[in-house]
Amino acid sequence: MLQSTFRQIEVFLEVVRTGSFAGAADSFSISSASVSNHIKALETRIGVPLFVRDRGRGVSLTEAGHRVHLRGSELMKQVALLAEELQPNRDNRRRRLILTSQRFLARTFLSDAVARFTTAHPAIELVVETGNFEDVLDAVANDRTDLGYVISSEGAPIPDSTIVGHERLGFFCAAGHPALRRGPLHIADLGEWPFLVTRKDERFAHMVAVSMAEHGLSNLRVAAQIQDGTMIGEVAARSDSLMCGPALYVMDLVRAGRLVELTTVEPPISLPIHQIVAPGSRAAREIAVFVEVLQAAAQGA
Incomplete structure (x- = not known):
């Protein structure tokens, strides 16, 4: 009986995840009728309907269904953790933690924490993947x-995200640029020169543009749209165009004296960095360890 109940909960959770009975059937390679039987059996055992029966609305949970989904998800996570702990030779197996980050955040925000983590916790295999x-x-x-790690200036990307830091943006120009002779400038006055920007169809470019517009810098003269952030820095160092981007991203060019950060009257622009825990992750302990290391790195401890 216990085994069949676990199976019913498993099928129920898959219906919710895929958004349909047919989707759950495909996931488990069973028929839709079998999925329906599992759901009916679970509803009979619990004593209340879990789904709103409305053919035109697809899968919709009742209030009881939402509660079962919450408790059932936690139950299956605990079962998976217990099964993992009870496996023989567990101590000899290397645990794994996967991070996925926006590309520039991996270099600017996460690099120090990743270096500390791999040094302090060699028993955990860390996998870092990047994308947009x-x-x-x-x-x-x-x-x-x-x-997951992303920048979002327009509120939380999903409800369960947590702000774990801020990415400071700076305005940069080539050494010897005439803007450097003007002293501290208002951000709005930087529109006197052309800008190098990332591709306008990318979300990060939109967030930077919105932030600059909030400081009075809109209707930029765009010298070029360049997808690669490293190339933007290189081109800025060789031209009269300005760039706005993460300060850490062009640190090497600044240290080499090829780029200079402009001093502005207003405080630097910063964008919030959000951390998102995947709902189906089974690496709760590894996540806790990495978050602790990340916090220490952010504080410079």
Whole structure:
């Protein structure tokens, strides 16, 4: 009986995840009728309907269904953790933690924490994957990662995200640029010169443009749209165009004296960094360890 109940909960959770009985049937390679029987048996055992029966609305949970989904998800996670702990030779197996981040965040925000983590916790295999904003959210939603890191200036990318830091943006120009002779400038006055920007169809470019517009810098003269952030820095160092981007991203060029950060009257622009825990992750302990290391790295401890 216990085994059949677990199976019913498993099928129920898959119906919710895929959004349909047919989707759950495909996942388990069973018929839709079999899925329906599992759901009916679970509803009979619990004593209340879990889904709103409305053919035109697809899968919709009742209030009881939402509660069962919450408790059932936690139950299956605990069962998976217990099964993992009871496996023989567990201590000899290397644990794994997968992080997925926007590309520039991996270099600027996560690098120090990753270096500290790999040094302090060699028993945990760390996998770092990168992509754009949508890639990260997709990996989180489909449990292809344990932790996701994105920048979002327009509120939380998903309800369960946590702000874990801020990415400071700076305005940069080539050494010897005439803007450097003007002293501290208002951000709005930087529109006197052309700008190098990332591709306008990318979310990060939109967020930077919105942030600059909020400081009075809109209707930019765009010298070029360049997808690769490293190339933007190189071109800025060789031209009269300005760039706005993560300060850490062009640190090497600044240290080499090829780029200089402009001093502005207003405080630097910063964008919030969100951390998202994948709902299906089974690496709760590894996540806790990495988050602790990340916090220490952010504080410079």
